[in-house]
Structures are given as C-alpha cells and as structure tokens.
Amino acid sequence: MKTSELFTRTARQAPAEEVSKNAQLLIRAGYVYKMMAGVYAYTPLGLRVLENIKQIVREEMNAIGGQELIMSSLQKKETWDATGRWDDEVVDIWFKSKLKDGTEVGFAWSHEEAIIEMLKTYLTSYKDLPINVYQFQTKMRNELRAKSGIMRGREFIMKDMYSCSINAEQHEAFYQSSIDAYMRVFNRVGLGDVTYVTFASGGAFTQYSHEFQTICEAGEDKIYQIPSSGQAFNEEVAPSRAPAFADMPTEQEDMNVVEAEGLTGVGAIAERLAIPRERTTKTMLYLADDEMVAAVVRGDYAVNVDKLRAVLDAQKLQLASEDNIRDITGAEPGYAGLVNMPEGVRVIVDDACEPLVNFETGANKTGQHAANINWDRDVTKPDTFHDIKMAKKGDIHPETGEVYTIHKTAEVGNIFNFGTQKSKDTNFSYTDEQGELQYVHLGSYGIGVTRLMGVLAENFSDEKGLRWSDEVAPFRVYLVRIGNDEETISAADTLYAKLQSWGIEVLYDDSEKRPGEKFADADLIGIPHRIVVSPKTIAEEKYEYKKRTEDEAEILDIESLKSRLTQ
Ligand code: ATP
Ligand code: MG
Numbered sequence: 001m002k003t004s005e006l007f008t009r010t011a012r013q014a015p016a017e018e019v020s021k022n023a024q025l026l027i028r029a030g031y032v033y034k035m036m037a038g039v040y041a042y043t044p045l046g047l048r049v050l051e052n053i054k055q056i057v058r059e060e061m062n063a064i065g066g067q068e069l070i071m072s073s074l075q076k077k078e079t080w081d082a083t084g085r086w087d088d089e090v091v092d093i094w095f096k097s098k099l100k101d102g103t104e105v106g107f108a109w110s111h112e113e114a115i116i117e118m119l120k121t122y123l124t125s126y127k128d129l130p131i132n133v134y135q136f137q138t139k140m141r142n143e144l145r146a147k148s149g150i151m152r153g154r155e156f157i158m159k160d161m162y163s164c165s166i167n168a169e170q171h172e173a174f175y176q177s178s179i180d181a182y183m184r185v186f187n188r189v190g191l192g193d194v195t196y197v198t199f200a201s202g203g204a205f206t207q208y209s210h211e212f213q214t215i216c217e218a219g220e221d222k223i224y225q226i227p228s229s230g231q232a233f234n235e236e237v238a239p240s241r242a243p244a245f246a247d248m249p250t251e252q253e254d255m256n257v258v259e260a261e262g263l264t265g266v267g268a269i270a271e272r273l274a275i276p277r278e279r280t281t282k283t284m285l286y287l288a289d290d291e292m293v294a295a296v297v298r299g300d301y302a303v304n305v306d307k308l309r310a311v312l313d314a315q316k317l318q319l320a321s322e323d324n325i326r327d328i329t330g331a332e333p334g335y336a337g338l339v340n341m342p343e344g345v346r347v348i349v350d351d352a353c354e355p356l357v358n359f360e361t362g363a364n365k366t367g368q369h370a371a372n373i374n375w376d377r378d379v380t381k382p383d384t385f386h387d388i389k390m391a392k393k394g395d396i397h398p399e400t401g402e403v404y405t406i407h408k409t410a411e412v413g414n415i416f417n418f419g420t421q422k423s424k425d426t427n428f429s430y431t432d433e434q435g436e437l438q439y440v441h442l443g444s445y446g447i448g449v450t451r452l453m454g455v456l457a458e459n460f461s462d463e464k465g466l467r468w469s470d471e472v473a474p475f476r477v478y479l480v481r482i483g484n485d486e487e488t489i490s491a492a493d494t495l496y497a498k499l500q501s502w503g504i505e506v507l508y509d510d511s512e513k514r515p516g517e518k519f520a521d522a523d524l525i526g527i528p529h530r531i532v533v534s535p536k537t538i539a540e541e542k543y544e545y546k547k548r549t550e551d552e553a554e555i556l557d558i559e560s561l562k563s564r565l566t567q
Pocket of ligand 1: 150153154155156411
C-alpha cells in the first residue's frame with residue numbers, strides 16, 4: 001500500500017484531552033480515531049494490527065479444539081433473569097435500551113448467559129459433549145473511568161471462549177490446555193516474558209479463576225511475584241506475612257485508657273499516643289451471613305475481604321452499617337476494638353498482630369482507646385491468628401519466606417471455572433450414559449484483544465513512536481523514497497513491486513514530504529523494517545536498511561536485503 005492511498009495522516013501532537021500513551025501514539029500514527037472517551041474507531045492501519053492479533057488468538061484457540069462463532073450484540077432481558085444479573089447492582093456496567101414497543105434490551109457486556117441459552121438447545125446428551133466455542137465480539141461496558149486509551153474501552157473487542165464438559169476431569173484438562181494456549185498467544189505477540197498466570201479471586205459464581213497479567217506501566221492492576229519462581233498472585237489474593245517489626249518493646253507497660261472524644265483513625269491515634277502505626281490496630285465489623293464478625297488487623301494494614309470470607313467460609317460478607325456498629329458496640333463508629341468486645345461477636349485477628357507488645361485498640365466506648373494492651377494479660381489471645389490482611393510492599397510470601405516483587409500490570413486475559421454452579425442456575429443439563437440428568441461443567445475464557453493491542457503500544461514504543469513486532473505489524477516493511485525525480489521514483493516503484501513479489505507486505509511512502517518528516521513518520525508508525533531508496537543508494541546500486549528497534553542503518557545489496565527479510 002502507498003501512503004498516498006491512506007486516508008489517515010500522521011500528527012505531531014495527540015488531542016489535548018487524551019492522557020494515555022497508547023491512545024496518544026495510536027491516534028498520532030493513524031491507527032485509531034477517538035470518537036469519545038473510551039470509544040475508538042480502528043482505521044485501515046489499526047485494523048491490520050487487530051486482525052493480526054486476532055489471527056494469532058484464533059490459531060491457538062483452534063489448536064485446542066475451539067469452534068468460532070459470533071453472538072449478537074443486542075440481548076433480551078430474560079436471558080439475564082435466570083442468573084439475576086439484569087437487576088444485579090454488582091453489574092454496574094450495563095448499557096440498556098428499549099425497543100419501540102417498550103421491550104427492554106441490553107447491549108452485551110458479556111455473552112456467558114446468551115451462549116448458555118443457545119448451547120442448551122443443542123447440547124442435551126453426553127454424546128454432544130465436550131464442546132468449546134469462541135468468538136471475537138464487541139463488548140459494551142459502561143465503565144466509570146475510561147482513561148487508559150484502548151486498554152479500557154466502553155466498547156472493546158474480546159475473545160471469549162466457553163467450554164462445556166461432562167465432568168470435572170474433562171473440564172480440568174481443557175482448562176489446563178487453555179492456560180497453555182493463552183501463554184502461546186502472549187509469547188507470539190512478544191509479551192511472554194512479562195506475562196504471569198496469577199491466581200485470582202473467583203468471585204461469587206466461580207470456584208476459582210486465573211488471570212494473565214502483563215507487566216505494563218499503564219496497567220491498572222498489581223501483582224505480587226515470588227522472586228525465585230514465576231509464581232504470582234493478584235493483589236486481592238496474595239498470601240502475606242508482615243516483615244518483622246524492629247522497634248517492638250520488650251517490656252510490658254501498664255494498660256491505660258485514653259479519653260479522646262473525636263479521635264478516630266489509626267494515623268491520628270498513633271500520633272496522639274506517640275507510637276508507630278505498627279502498634280495500633282484496626283477493628284472492622286462485618287455481617288457474615290447472619291453472624292457479626294470483628295476483623296482485626298495491624299493499623300498499617302487494611303482488611304482483605306476475600307481472605308476474610310475464605311476464613312469464615314461465608315457466602316455473604318458485608319461491612320456493618322454505622323447503625324449496626326452503634327447497636328453492637330454501644331459506641332460511635334471509630335472506637336471498636338478488642339477491649340470490652342461484646343459477647344457473640346466472632347473475632348478474627350490477623351497474624352501480624354500476634355507479636356504486638358503494648359499495642360492500642362478501641363475500647364468500644366465513644367471517645368476511648370486502650371493503650372499498652374498485651375495479649376492474655378488484657379485481652380484474650382486468639383487460639384489461631386489468620387492472614388486477613390491486604391498484602392502491601394515489603395510483605396513476605398509465607399511459604400517461601402521471600403519478599404514479594406510487586407509489578408504494575410494489565411490484565412490481558414482471565415479464565416474462570418464455574419464448576420456446575422452456573423449450569424444449575426441456568427438449568428443446563430445433559431443425559432449421561434445411564435440416562436440420568438447431569439449438570440454440564442462450564443468454563444469461560446477471555447482475552448482482551450484491543451487491550452492487548454494497547455499493551456503492545458505501551459510496551460513496544462519509544463519517544464519517537466511505535467515499535468511493532470513482525471508478528472503484529474500492519475506491514476512488515478516501510479519503504480521510504482527520498483527524491484521526487486523520475487529515476488528515484490522508478491527505482492523505488494521497482495523495489496516496491498519486487499518486495500511484494502517476495503510475499504512481503506509493504507507500506508510505501510511515495511509522498512513529497514521532506515526527508516526529516518518521512519523518517520519521523522516511519523518511526524511514529526513503527527513498522528519493523530525500513531528501507532530507503534534515494535539518489536545516493538541508486539548510485540551505489542544498494543539500499544539503506546534499518547530495523548525500527550536499532551539506531552544504525554546498513555547498506556545492503558538486493559540479495560542481502562532479500563535474505564534479511566525472508567529468512
Ligand atoms: P477489568 O478488571 O480490567 O475490568 P474484567 O475482570 O472486567 O477486567 P473480564 O470480564 O474477565 O474482565 O473480560 C475478559 C478480558 O477482557 C479481561 O481480561 C481484559 O483483558 C478485557 N477487558 C475487560 N474490560 C475491558 C475494557 N473495558 N476495555 C478493554 N478490555 C477489557
Ligand atoms: Mg471490568
């Protein structure tokens with residue numbers, strides 16, 4: 001293709017309101033057009049990259065037996081009623097509308113329920129299973145913050161795959177093969193060495209899930225990696241041990257109650273008592289199913305509700321309301337603690353609190369905090385301490401004793417094991433060999449295709465522009481003609497035809513721009529191989545060749561050029 005045929009133009013500057021690096025670069029180079037925040041159109045250049053990524057994903061999904069299909073973007077309300085997600089407040093990303101006759105419809109933010117509804121009609125016997133289907137489809141999500149360019153769109157392309165298996169064993173085998181297939185995808189697009197398979201929180205509907213997290217400065221997630229191994233955890237589930245606190249007193253002091261009306265929050269309390277935050281505690285009250293629970297962590301930590309839920313084995317866990325707190329403790333919020341803990345409240349204490357000496361805790365009386373508290377002497381020492389804290393910088397992986405390395409990451413993929421929970425909810429069953437009804441084992445597997453393109457733009461770029469790899473680049477060669485005389489035009493046109501005859505896709509800058517501008521465009525657009533034809537190269541009967549990732553150009557004859565590009 002010639003640049004003169006492209007309707008897009010490069011720009012030296014991105015729109016002022018665009019804050020993300022990936023979108024700035026992609027807009028300037030002419031890959032995407034911003035329609036509004038979180039909504040982008042893909043130009044012919046952008047579509048080529050997207051299609052290359054999709055093709056890699058497609059090949060790997062086909063390799064594990066996936067069958068491609070495409071679902072609809074409009075969905076009916078009834079489809080979502082079975083799992084209660086049409087009116088579920090947790091799903092806060094709905095875009096909903098109405099037909100002219102008033103019938104409610106939704107724009108697909110996920111296709112789990114729609115796919116199940118469809119597959120249910122066909123998969124009724126053990127002979128029909130297993131089946132794995134996938135699609136590339138636009139998802140629409142009313143995202144609150146869409147400031148990460150194409151990495152968080154309100155409209156974006158996802159590859160979503162669904163597996164239906166007859167039993168846990170068959171499901172597990174497919175689930176494992178999907179992890180391998182995903183890693184092959186990330187390897188092929190060049191992100192294999194910075195992508196981690198992490199354990200993630202399963203949420204209410206799943207038994208467990210894994211995420212694929214790619215190290216990326218612009219990512220919105222954090223992972224905790226064990227340095228000596230590739231194993232990593234999402235922040236919400238990272239098991240953690242606090243590093244030893246060096247300044248712990250060795251002598252116990254007398255307990256005292258501090259009267260301080262209005263003094264709440266560990267920062268203020270620590271300051272007032274002139275002790276480090278590490279010797280304060282934070283008590284949070286929760287309603288777990290029907291039980292009142294006090295979760296106690298060291299003052300410099302936050303409670304991790306996923307860990308707490310697991311310790312309690314609770315289905316529902318919610319923070320107690322201010323009125324609940326007043327009812328239970330008899331005090332205003334902010335004074336709950338281990339001293340005078342009302343009976344009937346189950347107390348779960350984090351393990352970072354075990355070594356505390358002379359610590360602070362709330363006294364369950366408005367305006368009172370208890371200082372110099374010691375286990376057993378002043379408050380009952382729990383038989384077991386649990387890990388219920390949100391991991392933070394400096395924390396240790398309990399099993400290996402290693403301090404975690406923390407990375408900023410982007411979630412590029414996510415896989416879920418639903419077990420039979422979802423098929424029970426949606427009544428998706430099959431008849432087994434004995435003629436008995438059994439529930440289908442379901443899994444769901446996503447890759448954010450447009451987010452992946454955004455991560456590539458973020459990770460493979462420099463101050464001059466993009467740096468696509470051969471695997472995803474819109475064209476492999478950027479041919480730059482320097483000179484507008486007949487001889488140069490003819491030489492460049494000839495090379496353009498020759499490269500194409502070798503099966504190489506070429507973007508040919510046939511414009512009359514100044515050389516400086518042409519080189520700047522080549523760098524911005526980021527095609528991996530650049531070839532220059534100019535009166536100078538013609539005189540030498542050679543070509544100037546440079547890789548986008550290298551600084552120095554080489555002068556090559558046609559044979560070396562060919563072997564360089566076709567090896
Ligand atoms: P996130 O936590 O980033 O919102 P999610 O858990 O909502 O992601 P899933 O519903 O599991 O994501 O979707 C599967 C994949 O789709 C994600 O792993 C991610 O790569 C991608 N994705 C999710 N939301 C967006 C979005 N708004 N824009 C682009 N890609 C997205
Ligand atoms: Mg989301």
